[in-house]
Amino acid sequence: MNAHDSEKVIGTLEQQGYARVQEEDAAGLILYNTCSIRDKAEQKVFHRLNEYKKLQGEGKKFAVLGCVAQQEGEKIFEKAPYVSMVAGSASYRNLPEMLRRLEAGEERITGLDDRQTDLTFETEFTARSNPHRGYITIIEGCDKFCAYCVVPYTRGKERSRTAASVLVEAKKMVDLGFTEIQFLGQNVNSYRDPSGRMSFAELLVAVGELPGIRRVRFTTSHPRDFTRDIVQAIDDTPTLCDHIHLPVQSGSSAVLKAMSREYTREWYLERMSWIKAAKRDISITSDMIVGFPGETDADFEETITLVGEVKYDAVFAFKFSPRPNTPAVTMADSIPDELKSERLRILMDRQREIQREHYGRHLGEMQEVMVESYNPSRNQVVGRSSQNKTVNFSTAQIAQPPIGSYLSVRITQTLPNCLVGEAIADAEALPFVALQRVADFVVLN
Template sequence: MKRYYIRTFGCQMNVNDSQKMAGMLKSLGYEPARSWEEADLILVNTCSVREKPDQKVLSALGEFKKIKNKNPDAIIGVCGCLAQRAGYEILQKAPFIDMVFGTTNIHHLPQLLKEAQAGNKAVEIIEDIDENETELDRYPTVRDSIYTAYVTIIRGCDKKCTYCIVPYTRGRERSRRIGEILQEVQWLVEDGVKEIHLIGQNVTAYGKDLGDVKFHELLYAVADIEGVERIRFTTGHPRDLDEETIKAMAEIPQVCEYLHLPIQAGSDRILKAMDRGYTQKEYLKKIELLRKYIPDIALSTDIIVGFPGETYQDYMETIKVLKEVEYDQVFAFKYSPRPGTPAAQMPVTEDSETVSRWLSDLINIQKEITFKKNRAYENKVVEVLIEEEKDGKLTGRTRTNKLVHIDGEHNLLGEIVKVRISKANRFSLEGELAEKLV
């Protein structure tokens, strides 16, 4: 029996792609390996959003190369966004690789694998969108979680943010047909899934390229499927978040009170340089509208620190937004130039040490905000979907995406229960079982 090992870098789209590849390999008779040392096939699914994941990929490949000493017939493949952008460059740096393929031809994995097994270099990087890429969606997913599942609803992005490589590595926006999405959701529910996580580079743009369906209509349709207990979605662009979608979030019981809405920067001058298409005021109006319809909504965001041209005054505008919105969670990073993007040609204003200090200060401010938001949960009773049971503890998430640890073995995996929160930590909550709901 042949075994595979997949190492995944990057976003939830890459995670879902890896799950689909695992499903493909399962249909070919492969089983998952306990570690890469035992694998006959190693796949590295790459990210190219920032420089650090690029470096991690090359480091991982250097380690995985050792498999050839133990098993000369073992195959090493590289796929995903970095492969799409710089596949031939990777091959030059790591000539021991057997397969390289990009983001739009993942469904070609069986043929590429056959070619590599025959002793050939299986390299296929397609620049144009493959019209048959939706074949990938016909494969089952091999998921880490039994009770939650990603469902890709749209691929690519039509926005042209000056720092972002995604439109180059993932292509233009392509929405899946609503019938295909609903069929996949139905299969997942029948497989025991309780929480559906709709994903895409820009989910709130869903349907615009089709012309006959809108994102909020998809939310209602998914909620109508019997057995769907929870719905989440990631990631949307602020420009595409409209009042109809916000109303749907408020009206549909299954849609969780949580939203990730990237702002990237608080300064209007930097937002314009990023080509984000909104001002700070316009973004904050969206936040105001969300809290009008969903008062208890939890929010998270992405922030880039040190974008070309950013000054201390610009940075302080971001801090102003951070303090005004009071996000539950923030994903903040130093600006990382991506080859081929317009921002890569822009001069950087501040030195790396200064930007690192800004980032550290921002993270420390947010840590206190997150802790404050978590403390507000103490003594409250919340709904938790139990996803894991280990070492005498149950672990799950609230509807607002808070991680909760519960003492005691209760055989409640996959159940939605009520939990009384007894203690708030900086990044999680602790509680006691109050009542089983579903």
């Protein structure tokens, strides 16, 4: 989501007459887009800002955008006095006006929105970095208020775009040659069309049926809003990717209650049963937190058994770290960091075993793979399957297949984190469009 926010910010600035450069030394304005979902990410922000201090004397101006900007507000000016602008993500629509004030000589500009705003950041000037795979934010903000999560305080309440505006943007992207579209949202399946025209599943199908589209993805879903019609839509619409990311966070109902997730282990497993009963083989991935305050050995063991029962294709796991303004800040963090690290190691070791075994089901399969890059040292092409798995493959072609093209690949080897194969025959090769940008500003994620 931060990467797509940067694309929209870049497009907005370019429309205002700014140009982009790749190096800080060549920039007159440096915008730093930030994340505060975990403590480590937030620490990096101020470490990086300190590195930029030496550039102040060169007349450069600095802006801090995103979640840390919204969270820290004007305190950033105290920690980094050389910063000229602080703007949360909900105020990006005001960037042209803020930039005019900056150019007029104003030294400290703040764009911080109340979380109750109903406005979304929609722009037709998105500077998409990939000419084949593009993002569309369909819902902003979050109303879930999980005990550990800072997002509702930094990105505001949930507010959805109309289905009509999403379809217009998707159609423009397909007309420009994009073959893969990914819907984004803090809780993307919490989407509610303000016009009442379409459900989330119906919007997925509508975009999946656009002529020229090859793949439609979405992330990240919330179990509380995950409905059976989403699985049905994937089953019925071949262009909808057979991959669902459904964060569970813990396998213990007691810990889930403490986290204010408002579902139980059994509720989550019921949704897993819907996915596993689908006609298509749908890949499942998840997020997990270990060491949440009060998590016992028995609670952690329930997470391990859940992993074994679901057999995820990938798990993104993290040690709990308290975030500002969240209820978890006031909870006694009774889990020593050493134990958190040990539990994280145990969880990822178990998941690696499962992936090693579970990926084996793809051996000998034919997979359609979208080309993403090349690995010259291994003489391999790197691509991604519809299930969002990395596929490293060889090809008998003398020329490398174009980035963004689709090939049929036979899987000859399975590893814990990727598939290995051989290209059999080209699918429709899509033309590679080279994008060149000239600029005198830089946006850093």
